[in-house]
Amino acid sequence: CRQKSRRTWKFRRKFDKNRVKSRLKKFISRRPSLKTLQEKGLIKDQIFGSHLHTVCEREHSTVPWFVKQCIEAVEKRGLDVDGIYRVSGNLATIQKLRFIVNQVTSDTQYYVFKLNLDDSQWEDIHVVTGALKMFFRELSEPLFPYSFFERFVEAISNNEKIETMRSLVKRLPPPNHDTMKILFRHLTKIVAKASQNLMSTQSLGIVFGPTLLRAENESGNVAVHMVYQNQIAEFMLTEYDKIFSSEED
Structure with missing residues (x-):
């Protein structure tokens, strides 16, 4: 029973990690680029790092x-x-x-x-x-x-x-x-x-x-x-x- 419980716990832990990674990838892929945010006026050009x-x-x-x-x-x-x-x-x-x-x-x-x-x-x-x-x-x-x-x-x-x-x-x-x-x-x-x-x-x-x-x-x-x-x-x-x-x- 202990071995079965340990295997179940490891499986759930691995599953949770994979789910978090998957969600992060989706978030990053859907996140608007800096250029897009600047074009929409949500982020203004700054002094440092600009042309x-x-x-x-x-x-x-x-x-x-x-x-x-x-x-x-x-x-x-x-x-x-x-x-x-x-x-x-x-x-x-x-x-x-x-x-x-x-x-x-x-x-x-x-x-x-x-x-x-x-x-x-x-x-x-x-x-x-x-x-x-x-x-x-x-x-x-x-x-x-x-x-x-x-x-x-x-x-x-x-x-x-x-x-x-x-x-x-x-x-x-x-x-x-x-x-x-x-x-x-x-x-x-x-x-x-x-x-x-x-x-x-x-x-x-x-x-x-x-x-x-x-x-x-x-x-x-x-x-x-x-x-x-x-x-x-x-x-x-x-x-x-x-x-x-x-x-x-």
């Missing part, structure tokens, strides 16, 4: 407001902080900031909202810089568009780097161009305080290279691409004035 063009289009601007807010905060209280942009902030707090920004901006009136990065919960400036880097890292397409990656790689090996870079920058879509301009202008201010924050152009190139540009398909050239990524970011920073010299602010 730069999409973010700017929603804001009627060519530079995301979150980028502006972060830069303003860093220039206000972080230019002379040791290891700015290199030192990592608390990841949990960065994720909290990311969540708040995405929640706020899901509202159609989000642009009225002014995120107060001077609030005590964002007191650690490394949290702000970490969130800014995360924003650029999570863009569905990098700040340097995929279609421009090889052209920038060729330019950094060109004898006429400045002219070639300037020409490429001018051809970028407005959101990419304007966001790039304001970001690198900000980073030149970081370099100007290098004696205090210990962040050189090379250090910032290492930090921002892989964050701002990458190949659409790495195809085993990760190490090679990383060298170019760093060099391009560093060169853009070093020659900022010349690359953007013919443009009006």
Whole structure:
């Protein structure tokens, strides 16, 4: 009787597991996709993880407001902080900031909202810089568009780097161009305080290279691409004035 009871219990347990799995599969297959939910307006496009063009289009601007807010905060209280942009902030707090920004901006009136990065919960400036880097890292397409990656790689090996870079920058879509301009202008201010924050152009190139540009398909050239990524970011920073010299602010 005990053996029979044990076999019955095992059978029921296996049956219950299979039934749960079956129900889960049905639920997943019937669950609407993210795209469907977005099309129905049930889920709005968010700031993090979106395309730069999409973010700017929603804001009627060519530079995301979150980028502006972060830069303003860093220039206000972080230019002379040791290891700015290199030192990592608390990841949990960065994720909290990311969540708040995405929640706020899901509202159609989000642009009225002014995120107060001077609030005590964002007191650690490394949290702000970490969130800014995360924003650029999570863009569905990098700040340097995929279609421009090889052209920038060729330019950094060109004898006429400045002219070639300037020409490429001018051809970028407005959101990419304007966001790039304001970001690198900000980073030149970081370099100007290098004696205090210990962040050189090379250090910032290492930090921002892989964050701002990458190949659409790495195809085993990760190490090679990383060298170019760093060099391009560093060169853009070093020659900022010349690359953007013919443009009006």
